Amino acid sequence: MDKGSPRAIHLRDYAPPAWLIDTVDLAFDLREGATLVTSRLGIRRNPARAGEGPQPLVLDGQDMELLTVAVDNRLLTSDDYAQGPESLTIPAPAGETATVEIVTRIKPEENTALEGLYKSSGNYCTQCEAEGFRKITYFQDRPDVMAKYTVRIEAERAKYPVLLSNGNLVDQGESADGRHWTRWDDPWPKPCYLFALVAGKLVHIEDHFTTRSGRDVTLRIYVEPGNEDKCGHAMESLKKSMKWDEDAYGLEYDLDIFNIVAVGDFNMGAMENKSLNVFNTKYILARPDTATDMDFLGIEAVVAHEYFHNWTGNRVTCRDWFQLSLKEGLTVFRDQQFSADMNSAPVKRIQDVQRLRQVQFAEDAGPTAHPVRPESYIEINNFYTPTVYEKGAEVLRMYHTLLGAAGYRKGIDLYFARHDGQAVTTDDFLAAMRDANPDVSVDWEQFRRWYAQAGTPVVEGEGRYDADAKTYTLTLRQTLAPTPGQPEKLPMLVPVAMGLVGQDGQDLPLRLAGEDAPAATERVLLLTEAEQSFTFTGVASKPVPSLFRGFSAPVKLRFAYTDGDLTFLMANDSDAFNRWEAGQTLAAKIILGLVADRAAGRDMVVPQGFVAALGKALDRAGEDTSFAALALSLPTESYLGQLMEVIDVDGIHAARDLVKAAIGRTHRNALLKAYRDNADTGPFSVSPEAIGKRSCKNACLAYLMAAGDEEGRRLCLEQFRTAAGMTDVITALMLIADSDMPEREDCLAAFADKWKGEALVMDKWFSIQAMASHPDTVKRVTALLSHPSFSIRNPNKVYALVGGFSSNPVCFHAADGSGYAFLADRVIELNALNPQVASRMVKAFARWRKYDGERQAAAKVELERIAHTPNLSRDVYEIVARSLEG
Ligand code: B3K
Numbered sequence: 007m008d009k010g011s012p013r014a015i016h017l018r019d020y021a022p023p024a025w026l027i028d029t030v031d032l033a034f035d036l037r038e039g040a041t042l043v044t045s046r047l048g049i050r051r052n053p054a055r056a057g058e059g060p061q062p063l064v065l066d067g068q069d070m071e072l073l074t075v076a077v078d079n080r081l082l083t084s085d086d087y088a089q090g091p092e093s094l095t096i097p098a099p100a101g102e103t104a105t106v107e108i109v110t111r112i113k114p115e116e117n118t119a120l121e122g123l124y125k126s127s128g129n130y131c132t133q134c135e136a137e138g139f140r141k142i143t144y145f146q147d148r149p150d151v152m153a154k155y156t157v158r159i160e161a162e163r164a165k166y167p168v169l170l171s172n173g174n175l176v177d178q179g180e181s182a183d184g185r186h187w188t189r190w191d192d193p194w195p196k197p198c199y200l201f202a203l204v205a206g207k208l209v210h211i212e213d214h215f216t217t218r219s220g221r222d223v224t225l226r227i228y229v230e231p232g233n234e235d236k237c238g239h240a241m242e243s244l245k246k247s248m249k250w251d252e253d254a255y256g257l258e259y260d261l262d263i264f265n266i267v268a269v270g271d272f273n274m275g276a277m278e279n280k281s282l283n284v285f286n287t288k289y290i291l292a293r294p295d296t297a298t299d300m301d302f303l304g305i306e307a308v309v310a311h312e313y314f315h316n317w318t319g320n321r322v323t324c325r326d327w328f329q330l331s332l333k334e335g336l337t338v339f340r341d342q343q344f345s346a347d348m349n350s351a352p353v354k355r356i357q358d359v360q361r362l363r364q365v366q367f368a369e370d371a372g373p374t375a376h377p378v379r380p381e382s383y384i385e386i387n388n389f390y391t392p393t394v395y396e397k398g399a400e401v402l403r404m405y406h407t408l409l410g411a412a413g414y415r416k417g418i419d420l421y422f423a424r425h426d427g428q429a430v431t432t433d434d435f436l437a438a439m440r441d442a443n444p445d446v447s448v449d450w451e452q453f454r455r456w457y458a459q460a461g462t463p464v465v466e467g468e469g470r471y472d473a474d475a476k477t478y479t480l481t482l483r484q485t486l487a488p489t490p491g492q493p494e495k496l497p498m499l500v501p502v503a504m505g506l507v508g509q510d511g512q513d514l515p516l517r518l519a520g521e522d523a524p525a526a527t528e529r530v531l532l533l534t535e536a537e538q539s540f541t542f543t544g545v546a547s548k549p550v551p552s553l554f555r556g557f558s559a560p561v562k563l564r565f566a567y568t569d570g571d572l573t574f575l576m577a578n579d580s581d582a583f584n585r586w587e588a589g590q591t592l593a594a595k596i597i598l599g600l601v602a603d604r605a606a607g608r609d610m611v612v613p614q615g616f617v618a619a620l621g622k623a624l625d626r627a628g629e630d631t632s633f634a635a636l637a638l639s640l641p642t643e644s645y646l647g648q649l650m651e652v653i654d655v656d657g658i659h660a661a662r663d664l665v666k667a668a669i670g671r672t673h674r675n676a677l678l679k680a681y682r683d684n685a686d687t688g689p690f691s692v693s694p695e696a697i698g699k700r701s702c703k704n705a706c707l708a709y710l711m712a713a714g715d716e717e718g719r720r721l722c723l724e725q726f727r728t729a730a731g732m733t734d735v736i737t738a739l740m741l742i743a744d745s746d747m748p749e750r751e752d753c754l755a756a757f758a759d760k761w762k763g764e765a766l767v768m769d770k771w772f773s774i775q776a777m778a779s780h781p782d783t784v785k786r787v788t789a790l791l792s793h794p795s796f797s798i799r800n801p802n803k804v805y806a807l808v809g810g811f812s813s814n815p816v817c818f819h820a821a822d823g824s825g826y827a828f829l830a831d832r833v834i835e836l837n838a839l840n841p842q843v844a845s846r847m848v849k850a851f852a853r854w855r856k857y858d859g860e861r862q863a864a865a866k867v868e869l870e871r872i873a874h875t876p877n878l879s880r881d882v883y884e885i886v887a888r889s890l891e892g
C-alpha cells in the first residue's frame with residue numbers, strides 16, 4: 007500500500023469541518039524540477055461546531071514537501087505543528103479568525119497519476135476532483151469547504167505563454183528572466199475540487215454567447231497548435247448548451263468568461279472546474295475525416311454535461327463524496343435531456359438504456375455493487391461509477407416521471423432557491439422535490455430507497471383477460487436480490503409507464519376498476535408492494551400490455567410474453583422504445599435458446615420466424631433510419647451473458663454469429679438495397695438524418711459481412727478505401743479486422759500509416775485490433791504494447807488497447823487464461839504509474855464468478871497475483887478485495 011493501510015470512510019461518520027475557509031490566495035511559481043506553491047488561507051471557526059471548544063486546524067496533504075507554515079504572520083517551527091504522512095495539524099489558533107500561510111514544493115513533471123498538478127505534452131494542467139488539491143497544497147480537501155479564490159501564476163513566457171485559472175483575469179505582467187505572470191479572481195465561492203490551473207503553449211478559438219439577461223460571455227477553447235481546425239463542433243455544442251439550460255431550466259451563466267482547455271493525458275472525459283473546464287482531447291477534437299458520428303455526439307454530450315455542472319455541481323455542490331450522485335446523476339440526466347432535444351429522442355433513450363444495461367446492470371449484479379449513495383468507500387475515485395452516474399440519472403428521470411415536467415421543474419426551482427451557494431445532500435434534493443409538489447401522493451421515504459438499496463430490481467408479471475367481464479388484470483411482483491453488505495431488501499417504488507395494445511394495434515383506453523375519470527391510453531402505475539394487481543375495465547378484446555414505456559424504471563422485466571406477443575409489439579407498440587425492446591427481448595430469447603442447444607450437443611437452427619420479423623424492420627428502414635439501425639442490431643454478447651447463470655462465452659459468440667449470418671443470407675437483397683439507398687448522405691453533416699442513414703447503411707453492411715457475402719465484402723473494402731468520413735472508414739475497417747479477409751493486414755497497415763500523426767485516430771486503430779475476435783488477438787495486443795504510437799502512460803491509449811481487449815468477450819475470457827494474465831500484467835504495471843487507470847482496468851475481473859470453473863480458477867490466480875503486488879494502491883486494493891470477497 008502506498009498510502010498507508012486501506013481504511014474505509016463511512017457516511018455515518020460525517021461531521022462538519024472545525025474551521026471554515028473563506029478566502030484562498032494562491033501563488034504558483036512554476037519551474038522545471040520544482041514548483042513553489044504559496045497558499046494564504048483566511049479561516050474562521052465553524053459556528054456549526056461552536057460549543058466544542060478550540061479545535062486544531064487539520065489539513066490534508068500528500069506527495070509534497072512542506073517548506074513553511076505561518077499563522078497570523080508568525081512563522082511556526084516544526085515543533086509547533088504535527089505532520090503526518092497525509093496530514094498537517096496546526097494547533098487551534100486563538101481567535102475566531104486567522105490567516106494561515108503555507109509554502110510547499112511539488113514536482114508536477116513526476117506526477118504520472120494525473121491527479122493534482124501535472125504535465126501533459128509539456129503543458130501544466132490540474133485535476134483536483136475528487137482529492138487532488140491535497141497534492142498541490144495542504145488544505146481541508148472536502149467539498150463542504152467553499153472559499154473565494156485568487157490565483158497568481160508565474161512561469162517562463164516562451165514555454166508557457168498561456169497562464170489560466172478560474173474566474174476573471176484581473177492583472178498580468180512581466181517578471182525578470184523572461185518570466186511573466188497573470189492574476190485571476192473567482193468571485194464565486196467553490197470547493198477546492200473545482201480549482202484549476204493551466205500553463206502552456208496553446209492556441210485558441212473564440213466565440214461569444216449573450217445570455218438572456220444580456221451578459222456577453224467570451225467563450226474560448228484552447229488546444230495544442232495544429233488542432234484549431236477540430237474545435238468547431240465543441241464550440242457549437244457549448245453555445246447550444248448555454249441556450250438550452252436557459253430555456254429548459256431557467257439557468258444562466260454567471261461570469262464573463264468560459265474557457266475550455268483540451269489535453270491529451272487525462273484520466274476521464276472532462277472536468278467542470280469553475281469557468282475553466284479541462285477536457286480530454288477525445289471530447290473536444292473532431293473533424294469529419296477524424297471523428298465518427300458517435301464521437302461528434304459524445305462531444306456534444308460531454309461539453310453540455312460539464313457546462314451544466316456550473317449550476318448542478320458548482321453553484322450547488324455536494325456536502326461530502328457520498329453525495330456524488332447529487333451532482334452527477336442530475337447532470338447526466340440533464341445532458342441526456344439535452345441530447346434528446348438536439349437529436350432523436352427515442353434513439354437517444356435506447357442508447358442510454360443500452361449503456362445502462364451493459365455497464366450498470368453488470369456492476370449492480372457483481373461484487374462491486376453499491377447504492378447510488380454509497381455508505382462507505384476506501385478510495386473515492388473508485389465511485390465515479392455507472393451506478394452513481396447512470397443509475398443516478400434514472401433516479402432523476404423517475405422524479406420527472408412521477409411529478410411530470412412542470413412538477414419536476416418546480417422541484418428544481420425550489421432546490422436552487424434553497425441551496426444556491428451551499429454544499430448539500432441527496433436528501434436535501436429529495437426534500438425540495440417533495441416540498442415543491444405537496445399535492446403529489448408519492449411515498450417519498452419509499453422512493454428514497456433508490457438511493458439506498460443497491461441491485462437491479464426484477465419485476466415479473468403476467469396478465470389475465472376475462473372475456474365475459476371485459477377486464478384485464480395485470481399482476482406484477484418485484485424482488486431485489488441481496489448485494490454485498492445488504493442481505494435484506496425492501497420493496498421499491500417502481501413507476502410503470504404503460505399501455506394496453508388492442509388487437510388492431512391501437513392503444514386502448516385505460517380505466518382501473520372503480521375509477522370514473524376520463525381514461526387515458528397511457529398511464530403510470532405505481533408498483534409499491536412486493537406483489538400488486540391492477541384490473542382494467544371495459545377492455546373489449548384481449549390486449550398485449552406494453553410495460554415500462556420509455557424504460558420508466560431501471561428494472562429487469564420478466565413478463566410472460568409469447569414470441570407472437572413480442573412480434574406484435576415490435577410492429578405495433580406506439581412507444582418507440584418498447585418496439586425496440588420487444589425485438590431485443592425476442593432476439594435474446596432466440597439466441598439463448600441456441601446457446602442451450604449447442605451446450606446440449608443439439609444442432610443450432612435459427613428460427614425463420616425471428617429472421618422474418620427482423621426483415622420487417624428492414625422494410626421500414628426508409629421511415630426512420632436511426633431507429634431501423636437500432637431495431638436491426640442484436641443484443642451484445644456481454645448483455646446476453648448477463649442473462650445466463652453461468653456465462654457460456656463461446657456458445658454466445660457462436661449462436662450470435664449464426665443468427666447474424668442467417669439474417670445476412672436471408673435478407674441479402676434487401677440489405678444490399680438498404681445499403682445503397684442510404685449510401686449518399688450528401689455534404690457532411692451530423693444531423694440526425696445523416697447519422698441515421700450512416701448507421702442504417704453500416705448495420706446492413708455488418709450483416710452482409712457476417713454472411714460472408716462476396717458483394718458485401720467488396721462494398722466493405724470499397725467503403726474503407728474511398729469513404730470520406732471516419733464513421734464509414736472505421737466501420738469498414740472494424741468489419742474487415744474481424745473477418746478472415748486476405749486484405750485484413752494491408753488495410754490495418756494502410757490506416758496506421760495514414761493516421762500515425764493523429765493520436766485519437768490511432769486509439770481507434772488500437773481498439774479495433776484489441777476487440778477483434780481472432781485467435782491471435784492476445785498475441786497481437788501484446789505486440790502492440792511496443793508500437794511507437796502506444797504509451798502506457800497515456801490513459802486514452804490504455805483504454806483503447808487494454809480496455810478494448812478486456813471488453814473482448816471471447817479473447818479476454820479465453821479458456822487458457824492468457825487474456826487474464828495479460829490484463830493482470832498491465833494492472834500491476836499501471837498500479838505504480840496511475841492507480842486510477844489501473845483500478846478502471848482491474849474492474850474487468852470483477853464478475854469472474856459468473857464464468858465456468860476453469861475460467862474462474864484462471865481469473866482467481868490473477869486477482870491474487872495482483873493482490874500480492876507490493877505497494878498496491880488504495881484504488882486497486884479496494885476493487886480486488888471486493889472481487890475476491892464478493
Ligand atoms: N466530475 C468529473 C469527474 C471527476 C472524476 C474524478 N476521479 C467529470 C464529470 O463527471 O463531469
Ligand code: ZN
Nearest residue numbers: 311315334337
Ligand atoms: Zn459530471
